[in-house]
Amino acid sequence: MNQLLKRKSKGDMWFDIVNYVMLTIVMLLVLFPLYFVLIASLSDPNLIYSGEVWFFPKGFTLDGYGRIFSDSSIWIGYANSILYASLGTLIGVAVTVCAAYPLARKGLAGKSVIMWFLLISMFFSGGLIPTYLLIKDLHMLNTIWALVIPGAGGVFNVIIVRTFFQSTIPDEMWEAASIDGCSNTRFFWSIVLPLSKSVIAVMVLYHVVGFWNGFFDALIYLNDESKYPLQLVLRNILVQNQANSSMMIDVESYAAKMRVTELIKYGVIMVSSLPLLILYPFLQKYFVKGVMIGSIKG
């Protein structure tokens, strides 16, 4: 008996060791690129390319950051991104939750028809040009609305939230509340929403990340550079050094572009991912709960 216990714990020990080793490797695999971007942002671009930089910054320079912080377009992009992300998240989460709640309730007439329509839109879209024409005819081109409204209430999110409601807000709760004289609206505001913090937090994170990383809509719908979100500004900086060989007539400007790009590329990645890195830990505790419940019983 004693022996068995000992052997088992030995096996457990090995299991733990292997586990820890594997997890450490995975962690390093995830962390190293981040760390590399950090040290690369502080190093001489030529040394990075010749492979000299791999663990400590070499040819230490703050030039990249200097250029970033003195570049007004990056700050305008930052301000725009914050605006788009907050407004877009507000609208998006509101629409998602408001769409999901009635669909989670039993009494809604025509529920399955509505669900069908939503699902169809999930698999078939109009395509780029019709969407562009629609946005144009709605006079939303070159405005903030073209970015925050068309994507609001994504069907996938609605399903997650709906499932969350179905599984955590029992019908009996509504029955009890209505006996006490609670209206539908009141029930939604005072009972459903406070109980759904975790899924709302998840929705907020999904939307913020989506808006923060998105550039394609902005690329298509915005003309005015002062309205560009951060990612589009960064993209313009980063793609600068992809030279098109047939266009490489002016070598001099090509070299100028490339130096600037190399200098600020990594710093810009740091600067742009910082807000999300800061935001994530605060939402992380809701994350598992919110997503898991929402995804079960889909």
Next chain:
Amino acid sequence: MKLFKRAGILMLAGMFALSGCSGGGGESKNQTVNPDQDANFNKTGLPIVKEAVTLKMVSPKAALAPDYSKMEIFKRLEKQTNVKIDWENIPDTDFAEKKNLLLASGDLPDAFYGAGFTDYDLINYGKDGTIIPLENLIDKYAPNLKMLLDRRPDIKLAITAPDGHIYGLPSWEENKLDTNPFFHVINKNWLDKLGLKLPQTLDEYTQALIAFKTKDPNGNGKADEIPLSFMHMQWCSDIAGIFGAFGLPDNLEHRIVREGKVIFTATQPQYKEALKYIHDNWYKQGLIDPESFTQDAAQYLAKGKTPDETLGSYVWWEVEEVVGPERSKDYALLPPLKGPNGDQMIGRNNGGGPGRGSFVITKENRYPAMTMRWIDQQYDPYMAAQIHWGPLDVVFKKDEKGKLVNLPLPKGVSAGEFRQKVAPGTGNPGVITFDDFGKVVDMEPRAQKRAEYLEKYYTPYMKKENYASIFFEPDELDKINRIEPELIKYVNTQRGKFIVDGEVDEKWDSYVKTLEKMGLNELMEIYQKGLDRYNANLKNK
């Protein structure tokens, strides 16, 4: 009864759909203003209009450039012409995508400036009326451009579509710099150290590379020397120049012309010979940087700037850019090498004619005549130079002979960076012919230097003939677009494989057969037909 009702509803729905279509699409909303009756319009002289008129133009813009409406040169043009341009500037990297979206959705501006229209775009959108033919407008309202086209029938031929219309306006700097972009550079300092003279033949060059690899010329005790680095089949950095030593010079398109006949180089015996030599004598011995087949320009340019000098020989059309200004004195240009059979020549680039899609006017434009007069300003060579390189009093000043000469740069800015900020740059409307260089404007100092090198080292070893940039018929263009990209990709991949793996003799026949299967012969026929037609047209002019 029920059936009738249903049919009625269907028909009604159909009618709505139809009426919706014709209401939305169809003919343009605007009626063109007849310029002869427009009292606001001056047919000659400046300003072009008495009361300001606004035109909407879409244009790409370099990443460092400000909005065109804030650019000095366009502010001046607006003041002179009284034509206000409502610019929609799109970063040049996204331009093609956005341009196609605008064209496909019919959301058209008055004109595309710096439009980057491909031959395919010009023909297709010209045919369906999205962009309008310009030749009559040029005759009536574009004296500068007309003069240019009369003086240079080859330019006129190059921009005329096969259907006889001109849809896009030209953009060109005829500096003859792109005849050969492959400047072969060798480390002269190392040669001196090792007691070697500048190689004249391919074998001497091979010996030098071996010495670079084995004799530690940079003296740091490490075998970190890269004898030869290049970028496989990339503009200005490939070893295509070397192939001339075997009697048949190559270029990036593997297409050359000899006495009016089009030849595909990559199936010729000389090409095979060259591949064998490069594999046996260079790659197998480790003389070629293995990254030559994968690296991008940033990596390549960084190789010349390592703390210890490690680069022995490379290809790039400017020495300084790879190794930096200080080290550049260590390096020397290598003239074309003599091959095993005594051949000594260098390839010549194809095309090199004017770009033809740099300005188009769309059907939405109510003032085509006015637009033509506006753009014609830029076909005055002085203005063209300013559009391409920068405005007077900012980048240039006029010397006593009236020529544009460069002003000193502001401190701490590179010329390239500065110019992007003050002018749209090369590739935009405007033509500066070879005659204009030296009379109207000087070539940039670096370009001038390059031209001199070209003259000294390469032009004597070059054949005159090349494949002109020919405007093909739509169906020819379809075929070329269908066959060529895949075919060239295959040729280039195989070239890399032959150099790295060898086995040229064993695999050659199946390689040639595959190319024939991919439509090589059909492709060459189209090119031959195009060339014959072009030469005939040129004779008739």
